[in-house]
Amino acid sequence: MSETLVATAADAPREGDLAFDEPYRSSRDDVYAYAAGLVRDRAAAEDVTATAFERAYRKRSRFDPRRGNGRAWLFGIARNAALDELRRRGRQAELSAEPIDTTSPNTEHSELRLLLIGALEKLDARERELVALKFFAGLSNVEIAAVLEIGESNVGTKLHRAVTKLREVCDGAF
């Protein structure tokens, strides 16, 4: 059976879609950075990013601003997509053939960058996710708490622990 891309009337961009375009443009790179930081694979990160935005697009009418801001909602979807990807591939944020550092146009194999990458590798997956949400995606602690469904103070504690570990590994390099 032939498989074709079909844009049905229901899928066609509508007036309300303008409201999706703005958060998409402001979050696209952040979502990708978070996904890449979590799954540690460029192709997987792209899949996760595309899946996350598609799910968000389909579910955009279900978004309730009273239950949290749109950014937290979007990253919640991205997180589920990333975890599904990890689960599907049976991997746990391991280094892959296409590590994230090589995908960056800012790549400069400086000593500090290598040190940071090594330090990130030493974090466990949850800490790495926290770092990705905080420093790659730029979420506030409140938003991170909403994404991870934990308390804000808990976020602060865990983040402090992760940053301390990073600093220890980098040994005062920054």
Added chain:
Amino acid sequence: MERSNEYEDVAVALAEVKPTPREDFAAELDELVAAGFPRKSRSGRPWALGARFGRLSPQRLLFATGGAALAAIAIATIVIASNDPATEPVALDSGRRLDSRPQTQLSEPVPQAAPGTTGRSTGSSAAGSVTGQSTESSAAAESVKEYSTSLPNSNSSYPTLSRTTHREIERSAEIALLADPADVADDSAKVFSAVHDARGIVLRSTTTAGRNAGAHFDLLIPSARLGDALAAFSTIDEVRTRHEATADITKPSVTANEELQDSRARIDGLLAQLSTAEIESEREAIEAELRGERRHAARLRSQVARLHQRADFSRVSLRIESDSSSEAPGGDWGIDDAFGDAGHILGIAAGVILVGLAIVAPLALIALLAWLAHRLWLRSRRERALGA
């Protein structure tokens, strides 16, 4: 309290290693967003409709589900109401459909009457309607069965018992007609005419004029013509109610006949004794006994005649009624009927909803529990994928 300043150095350092998407991927994703994420679709997929429902917002889904539930309740209510005789009070209780409806036969056919007893229990009278009090009909049929097994064997020494080999069925009927007060007099005249045509007897009649006009008739109709007479009465005006009943009087008829035969035999014997008696005192004693036996035989004859009359003639109670509801404009269906029907329909709808809830509620609970379990399982699997 966030420690932005505290992490500023880390943020600056990590910004250097922040992954950024490839330009071609970003462009491709931009296109997908601009196109509204066109779906990979195969024509004729059975789950396409489900996916379409899945894309509906909760409010729209709620409206759609509510609409479907309302439609289902309405359809079920209509189906049940249309099958429920109680929702057709006009049609069944007072409609004219009864007029031309063929009359139902007794569930257990009555044996054919012997010549000379036509119209008693068989023939056209057997075809008389036995609608209405079916319990009585079945009880009568039951008594027929019981008595058939207890009857003595046919014996030529009981010539009159030939009659008792057939059922003696007593019939009665009640019929109420609904008439306009102005038509009561005409309808009464038609009743008399119908009784005359059926060669029946009017035992008693009462006719009232005025706004609450009405009439009541106690009639005796030959059982053989009962069906025709009831059909004729039904055409006079609108039939409001009609009940018919039967009773098997075979057993008392047989008993009375047998006793009468015995009495006649005793009279014959006494007459024979009288003819041979030579002593005056003996003759007087036999004559006294003979008078007593003759009185007894007369009573029995009267009893037998009454039983025969009960079988030969059916009692019919006929009422012509008029009430304010019949004067309502637009026919015989008024505001009271509307309220009654509305209440009945609401009752059925409530019943349908209750039954529906009894079916749907457990299923919904199971579905909810399954959905919650699935969510928990999925969440647990996702967290395990990250934490392991």
